[in-house]
Amino acid sequence: MNNQxxxxxxxxxLVHSITNYVVMNNTANALLxxxxxxxxxxxxxxxADMVHxxxxxxxxxxxxxxxxxxxxxxxxxxxLELGKPWVxxxxxxxxxxxxxxxxxxxxxxxPTVIRGNASEILSLANVAVASRGVDSANQSExxxxxxKQLATQLGCVVCISGATDYIMDATRVASVGNGHEWMPKITxxxxxxxxxxxxxxxxxxxxFEATLxxxxxxxxxxxxxxxxxAGPGSLQMHFYDALFSLTDKQLVDMAKVxxxxxx
Amino acid sequence: MNNQxxxxxxxxxLVHSITNYVVMNNTANALLxxxxxxxxxxxxxxxADMVHxxxxxxxxxxxxxxxxxxxxxxxxxxxLELGKPWVxxxxxxxxxxxxxxxxxxxxxxxPTVIRGNASEILSLANVAVASRGVDSANQSExxxxxxKQLATQLGCVVCISGATDYIMDATRVASVGNGHEWMPKITxxxxxxxxxxxxxxxxxxxxFEATLxxxxxxxxxxxxxxxxxAGPGSLQMHFYDALFSLTDKQLVDMAKVxxxxxx
Amino acid sequence: MNNQxxxxxxxxxLVHSITNYVVMNNTANALLxxxxxxxxxxxxxxxADMVHxxxxxxxxxxxxxxxxxxxxxxxxxxxLELGKPWVxxxxxxxxxxxxxxxxxxxxxxxPTVIRGNASEILSLANVAVASRGVDSANQSExxxxxxKQLATQLGCVVCISGATDYIMDATRVASVGNGHEWMPKITxxxxxxxxxxxxxxxxxxxxFEATLxxxxxxxxxxxxxxxxxAGPGSLQMHFYDALFSLTDKQLVDMAKVxxxxxx
Numbered sequence: 001m002n003n004q005x006x007x008x009x010x011x012x013x014l015v016h017s018i019t020n021y022v023v024m025n026n027t028a029n030a031l032l033x034x035x036x037x038x039x040x041x042x043x044x045x046x047x048a049d050m051v052h053x054x055x056x057x058x059x060x061x062x063x064x065x066x067x068x069x070x071x072x073x074x075x076x077x078x079x080l081e082l083g084k085p086w087v088x089x090x091x092x093x094x095x096x097x098x099x100x101x102x103x104x105x106x107x108x109x110x111p112t113v114i115r116g117n118a119s120e121i122l123s124l125a126n127v128a129v130a131s132r133g134v135d136s137a138n139q140s141e142x143x144x145x146x147x148k149q150l151a152t153q154l155g156c157v158v159c160i161s162g163a164t165d166y167i168m169d170a171t172r173v174a175s176v177g178n179g180h181e182w183m184p185k186i187t188x189x190x191x192x193x194x195x196x197x198x199x200x201x202x203x204x205x206x207x208f209e210a211t212l213x214x215x216x217x218x219x220x221x222x223x224x225x226x227x228x229x230a231g232p233g234s235l236q237m238h239f240y241d242a243l244f245s246l247t248d249k250q251l252v253d254m255a256k257v258x259x260x261x262x263x
Numbered sequence: 264m265n266n267q268x269x270x271x272x273x274x275x276x277l278v279h280s281i282t283n284y285v286v287m288n289n290t291a292n293a294l295l296x297x298x299x300x301x302x303x304x305x306x307x308x309x310x311a312d313m314v315h316x317x318x319x320x321x322x323x324x325x326x327x328x329x330x331x332x333x334x335x336x337x338x339x340x341x342x343l344e345l346g347k348p349w350v351x352x353x354x355x356x357x358x359x360x361x362x363x364x365x366x367x368x369x370x371x372x373x374p375t376v377i378r379g380n381a382s383e384i385l386s387l388a389n390v391a392v393a394s395r396g397v398d399s400a401n402q403s404e405x406x407x408x409x410x411k412q413l414a415t416q417l418g419c420v421v422c423i424s425g426a427t428d429y430i431m432d433a434t435r436v437a438s439v440g441n442g443h444e445w446m447p448k449i450t451x452x453x454x455x456x457x458x459x460x461x462x463x464x465x466x467x468x469x470x471f472e473a474t475l476x477x478x479x480x481x482x483x484x485x486x487x488x489x490x491x492x493a494g495p496g497s498l499q500m501h502f503y504d505a506l507f508s509l510t511d512k513q514l515v516d517m518a519k520v521x522x523x524x525x526x
Numbered sequence: 527m528n529n530q531x532x533x534x535x536x537x538x539x540l541v542h543s544i545t546n547y548v549v550m551n552n553t554a555n556a557l558l559x560x561x562x563x564x565x566x567x568x569x570x571x572x573x574a575d576m577v578h579x580x581x582x583x584x585x586x587x588x589x590x591x592x593x594x595x596x597x598x599x600x601x602x603x604x605x606l607e608l609g610k611p612w613v614x615x616x617x618x619x620x621x622x623x624x625x626x627x628x629x630x631x632x633x634x635x636x637p638t639v640i641r642g643n644a645s646e647i648l649s650l651a652n653v654a655v656a657s658r659g660v661d662s663a664n665q666s667e668x669x670x671x672x673x674k675q676l677a678t679q680l681g682c683v684v685c686i687s688g689a690t691d692y693i694m695d696a697t698r699v700a701s702v703g704n705g706h707e708w709m710p711k712i713t714x715x716x717x718x719x720x721x722x723x724x725x726x727x728x729x730x731x732x733x734f735e736a737t738l739x740x741x742x743x744x745x746x747x748x749x750x751x752x753x754x755x756a757g758p759g760s761l762q763m764h765f766y767d768a769l770f771s772l773t774d775k776q777l778v779d780m781a782k783v784x785x786x787x788x789x
């Protein structure tokens with residue numbers, strides 16, 4: 001883990017989220033617990049100014065509307081101009097034409113990392129990749145193939161989260177086997193993973209390594225929390241406590257990371 | 264209970280909420296904990312599309328504004344056109360002329376179920392029922408009378424929640440005596456009841472029975488949570504855990520349901 | 527404490543918040559736990575009507591945008607007209623020109639109390655105080671000086687919250703030494719302090735005393751919660767439980783309040 005967590009806590013990176021209403025509280029608390037500093041701002045009159053003062057931007061389209069989409073575009077455009085890393089969380093990709101249209105617009109601002117579940121990454125690849133080759137035995141493999149094509153075409157890191165998380169760019173793939181089955185029973189755990197990626201992008205220059213670190217933190221903290229929990233309600237509470245007391249040593253000891261450099 | 268809970272968990276109904284900012288996180292977590300799937304979306308460009316793919320819609324006017332009211336109207340109109348069940352939660356009915364005007368508009372799209380507290384149902388009846396007869400000894404009885412008139416005039420189910428919950432349509436009345444006095448000390452427990460009704464509407468065709476099942480689940484889970492809790496903070500956490508581990512047997516054993524078919 | 531808490535619970539003051547999305551749930555729960563009644567409403571068509579029926583208004587600019595700023599202005603203007611107390615929480619003052627411009631506008635409606643951290647109060651003083659004299663040895667003293675000038679120029683109470691909280695008006699200063707180091711690790715504890723001030727303004731006519739009571743409640747409840755907590759996640763849960771069971775006697779016994787009348 002290269003002491004990335006220690007570095008994060010020394011830096012306390014500012015992470016600017018333009019995210020959905022449902023998870024704002026969760027994701028801010030997760031950032032505070034791990035040692036980062038959350039900022040939420042979406043006004044068209046200030047959103048680009050805010051990008052200037054932060055370490056990373058996270059755009060999450062969960063509860064998008066016309067005003068917010070314009071704010072997301074202003075902020076991610078500014079991030080691109082300033083060379084600041086930004087994460088795109090394509091919540092609900094494929095659910096409506098409007099979400100697909102919005103995603104087509106936002107990927108033009110070259111996200112550093114895209115994180116979604118298998119269904120979202122598949123939908124986004126269909127939107128973004130001109131002539132997508134599909135040649136896989138099942139949906140899980142199909143999502144991996146789609147993620148690889150997306151990462152290659154957009155020149156970004158793609159993270160497909162699930163029971164096993166996959167992190168990939170044009171030349172590398174890694175997986176994280178940590179986590180707990182109750183985590184999807186809490187709203188916003190995926191969105192929390194995305195802001196955690198934003199936090200590590202603030203202290204780790206290689207976005208592949210930053211994403212891998214973030215997903216490992218999520219999974220290990222989830223496992224530690226589950227040891228104390230009786231269901232998803234108590235899991236969420238213990239999850240913040242676990243993030244807060246998490247050490248680099250725990251990460252090294254518990255991480256189930258597989259690196260399979262390909263191509 | 265007719266194994267309604269088991270059926271809910273098998274189906275994992277998609278429940279689309281257009282609700283207030285305060286409770287979005289709570290209600291999503293409650294739906295996940297019981298075994299349903301929450302969707303929150305309000306953009307005018309997608310809200311009707313979203314209604315197509317869900318089992319039920321819940322409209323809650325808690326933090327309404329001009330944009331959101333139009334979204335609520337678009338979504339509930341589409342639900343009416345498609346014959347999909349939808350729940351209206353008239354938060355703060357009577358507090359301002361704007362809320363009353365909005366409710367007058369929304370009930371035109373024929374909600375399947377209306378759930379509110381006694382004050383809200385009384386206010387809504389004053390808005391909706393042309394010449395409302397009031398002939399009751401006290402406010403509690405007056406609310407029941409108002410609910411009955413509302414249910415009859417609009418051809419819907421009305422649920423008046425409180426220490427005892429009342430569920431009624433034109434010909435039936437039932438009550439649920441479960442719950443705990445600390446539940447009103449947590450914001451959004453009423454709103455959570457409304458989305459729970461939405462979840463059961465996704466698996467039970469009779470909206471009276473669906474509402475009765477939802478209110479029983481709320482009350483029993485609240486009682487189970489209170490056994491572990493030291494105040495409203497811990498009650499909320501244990502409530503999610505209780506929803507998650509709740510069984511049909513617990514519901515049957517603990518339910519304090521009275522059916523008084525009238526008229 | 528003059529039984530202020532007991533009085534609050536008897537009155538259950540209605541506190542109208544126009545606040546940021548991140549903390550709406552927290553602040554509503556804190557108000558309920560202490561015994562007050564939260565209302566959240568921001569529609570331009572109803573916001574002034576709502577001010578009529580409440581005991582106090584709280585305006586928090588955390589996730590401001592053009593629509594919300596207009597709502598905040600309509601509500602605080604009405605509070606001024608009606609002589610109702612209102613609290614301004616200048617979240618992120620100084621972060622962007624838009625926040626400063628908004629604050630310049632809102633202070634024209636004469637807030638009763640302004641509560642922020644040292645950085646926010648310093649920024650607001652730079653915006654609001656025409657020719658601000660700065661003659662202090664360090665940033666902490668500079669913030670106190672800025673707060674004093676702000677309180678004098680605007681004729682309001684200023685609260686600077688931090689490890690030690692300072693409450694001041696043109697002639698008085700008091701400090702509260704209660705609290706716990708994990709409290710800043712939970713999002714919205716400052717915003718919660720602001721609504722707590724709103725609640726006490728509903729039952730205590732002297733805004734200096736109301737603010738002092740609110741900050742003491744926050745700090746003491748934080749300490750009680752920390753005794754049970756293993757990190758910020760569990761601290762938040764126990765904090766609501768502590769507010770709920772807090773007594774005037776606990777406040778008297780635990781309060782670390784210093785009154786240094788100056789002028």
